[in-house]
Amino acid sequence: MTNFERFLDTFFNGKVMLKYLPDILSGMVVTIELAVLIVLSGLAAGLSLALIRSLAIRPLNWLIIFIVDLFRSLPPLVIIVLMYFGLPYAEVSPSGFVSTWLSLAFVLMAFSEEIFWAGITSVHKGQWEAARSTGLSFGQTLMNVVLPQALRLTIPPLTNRTIAITKGTALGTVVAVTEILGEASSAVSNSYNPSPLMMGAAAYLVLFLPVVVLARRLETKFAWKK
Amino acid sequence: MTQQPIVDARAIHKHFGALHVLKGVDLKVAERELVFVIGPSGSGKSTLLRCLNRLEEPSSGSIVVDGIDMLDARTDINHARQRIGMVFQSFNLYPHMTALGNVTLALRKVAGKSRVEADRLGQAALERVGLADRAGHTPGQLSGGQQQRVAIARSIALEPRVMLFDEPTSALDPELVGSVLEVMRSLRESGMTMIVVSHEMGFARNAADRVVFMDDGLIVEQGPPAAIFENPTHERTRAFIGQIQRH
Ligand SMILES: Nc1ncnc2c1ncn2[C@@H]1O[C@H](COP(=O)(O)OP(=O)(O)O)[C@@H](O)[C@H]1O
Ligand SMILES: [Mg+2]
Numbered sequence: 001m002t003n004f005e006r007f008l009d010t011f012f013n014g015k016v017m018l019k020y021l022p023d024i025l026s027g028m029v030v031t032i033e034l035a036v037l038i039v040l041s042g043l044a045a046g047l048s049l050a051l052i053r054s055l056a057i058r059p060l061n062w063l064i065i066f067i068v069d070l071f072r073s074l075p076p077l078v079i080i081v082l083m084y085f086g087l088p089y090a091e092v093s094p095s096g097f098v099s100t101w102l103s104l105a106f107v108l109m110a111f112s113e114e115i116f117w118a119g120i121t122s123v124h125k126g127q128w129e130a131a132r133s134t135g136l137s138f139g140q141t142l143m144n145v146v147l148p149q150a151l152r153l154t155i156p157p158l159t160n161r162t163i164a165i166t167k168g169t170a171l172g173t174v175v176a177v178t179e180i181l182g183e184a185s186s187a188v189s190n191s192y193n194p195s196p197l198m199m200g201a202a203a204y205l206v207l208f209l210p211v212v213v214l215a216r217r218l219e220t221k222f223a224w225k226k
Numbered sequence: 227m228t229q230q231p232i233v234d235a236r237a238i239h240k241h242f243g244a245l246h247v248l249k250g251v252d253l254k255v256a257e258r259e260l261v262f263v264i265g266p267s268g269s270g271k272s273t274l275l276r277c278l279n280r281l282e283e284p285s286s287g288s289i290v291v292d293g294i295d296m297l298d299a300r301t302d303i304n305h306a307r308q309r310i311g312m313v314f315q316s317f318n319l320y321p322h323m324t325a326l327g328n329v330t331l332a333l334r335k336v337a338g339k340s341r342v343e344a345d346r347l348g349q350a351a352l353e354r355v356g357l358a359d360r361a362g363h364t365p366g367q368l369s370g371g372q373q374q375r376v377a378i379a380r381s382i383a384l385e386p387r388v389m390l391f392d393e394p395t396s397a398l399d400p401e402l403v404g405s406v407l408e409v410m411r412s413l414r415e416s417g418m419t420m421i422v423v424s425h426e427m428g429f430a431r432n433a434a435d436r437v438v439f440m441d442d443g444l445i446v447e448q449g450p451p452a453a454i455f456e457n458p459t460h461e462r463t464r465a466f467i468g469q470i471q472r473h
Binding site: 130132133137 | 276279281304305306307308310311312314316318319320321322331332335336337377380381384
C-alpha cells in the first residue's frame with residue numbers, strides 16, 4: 001500500500017462509510033430539525049423583544065437588556081450544560097435535544113434582539129413623525145413604516161449571526177444529541193476509523209454551504225441603495 | 227376675525243428639561259386663512275407647529291383645532307391628526323413605498339378606505355400636486371421638489387381642515403422651490419387653512435393673510451405682510467427682517 005492508499009483507507013474508507021451512512025443521514029435530519037427550530041423560535045423571540053423594547057417601558061427594557069446581555073456573554077456550551085445537567089435539580093428534565101434547542105434559541109434571541117433593535121432605532125425619527133402626523137397609531141407606524149425599513153438593514157448581520165449560532169447545534173453531542181457530529185463520533189469509536197468524521201464534515205458542508213451562499217446573495221440584494 | 231377660529235391655541239408653554247422653548251404663545255387662525263410664521267432659528271417655530279398636532283406635548287396651555295380639544299385625554303389623537311396635515315422640511319417620505327403607496331397608507335389604515343378606493347383618492351391627490359404620472363415611482367427616483375409634492379399629496383388626500391408647513395422649501399435646490407410654492411398657492415386658492423413656517427418672503431408677500439414674527443419663544447408682533455415687512459413696530463422684528471432681506 002502506498003502512503004496515499006493508506007490515507008484513503010483511513011479517512012475515506014468505503015466500507016466504513018457505507019456502513020455508517022444511514023447514521024450520518026439520520027444525524028442530518030436531527031441537525032436540520034434543531035436548526036429550523038432554533039432559527040424560527042430564536043428570531044421570533046428576538047423580534048418580539050425588540051418590539052416590546054420599542055414601547056419604551058423602562059423596567060421592562062432593563063429586564064430585556066439584562067437578559068440579552070446575559071445570553072450574549074455566556075458561552076452557548078455553558079448554557080446547554082447548565083440546562084441539561086442543572087435544571088433536573090429544579091424538577092425539570094429537558095432532553096438533550098430540548099436543551100440544545102432552547103439554549104441556542106436563547107442565544108439567537110439575544111443577538112437578534114440587538115440587531116433588530118439597532119435596525120429599528122436607525123430609522124430616521126422623521127419617519128415616525130410623518131406617519132404619526134397622518135393619524136397612524138404607534139403600532140401601525142411600527143409595522144407599516146419603521147419595521148420594513150429596519151428589517152432591510154438587519155438582513156446582513158442577521159444572516160451571519162444566524163448561521164454562526166445554528167452551527168452550534170454540534171454542541172449537542174455533549175448532551176447526547178444524535179445530530180451529525182454525535183453520530184459521526186460514535187461511528188468513529190465503533191469502527192476505529194475516522195472516515196465517519198469526514199462524512200460528518202461533508203454533511204455540514206451540504207447543509208450550510210447553500211445557506212452561506214444564499215446569505216451572500218441576500219446581502220447584495222438588500223444592500224441599502226440610496 | 228368674527229367667526230370661530232379653526233385653530234385656537236392659548237398660553238402654550240413648552241419646556242425641554244430646563245430649556246423654556248415656548249413662553250406662552252397664543253395663536254388663533256381663521257378658516258381659509260394663511261398665516262405665515264417667521265423668526266430666527268431656535269425661536270420655537272417648529273415646536274409651536276408640532277404642539278398643534280401634538281407631535282410635541284405642550285407643558286401647559288390649551289389647543290382646540292376644528293372644535294376638538296387636542297390636549298384632552300379623551301380625544302382620539304389619531305383621529306384628530308387626520309384633520310391636521312403636516313409637511314416637513316425633510317419630506318419624510320417612506321422610502322420603501324411608491325409615491326402612491328405613501329399617499330394611500332393612512333387612507334387605508336386610518337381612514338379605513340378599501341385599497342381600490344384609497345388608490346382612487348391617492349391618484350387624485352397626486353394629480354392635484356401635478357404628479358399623477360409619478361404614482362409608481364419610489365422617493366429615490368424623484369427630485370426633492372417632487373418628493374415634497376408627494377408629501378403634500380399624502381396630507382391632502384386625508385382632506386385635512388388645516389395644513390401645517392415647517393420650512394417646506396428649505397431643503398430644496400433653488401430651482402425646485404417654485405414648483406412646491408406653486409402647489410401651496412393652489413392649495414390656498416382652494417380655500418385650505420394653512421400655517422406656514424418659511425423664509426420665502428416673496429411667497430409671504432403675495433399669499434399670506436397675516437405674518438407672525440416669533441422670537442425667543444414668544445410672538446413678538448403680527449399683522450398683514452405689508453405692515454410687518456415694511457413697517458415693523460418692534461426693534462427685533464426690524465432687525466430680523468433687515469437680516470433676511472440682505473440675504
Ligand atoms: N426634542 C427637543 N429636545 C430638546 N430641545 C429641543 C427639542 N426640540 C427643539 N429643541 C430646542 O428648542 C428650541 C426651539 O427649537 P425649534 O422649535 O426647532 O426652533 P425653530 O423651528 O424656530 O428654529 C431650540 O433651542 C431647540 O434646540
Ligand atoms: Mg424649525
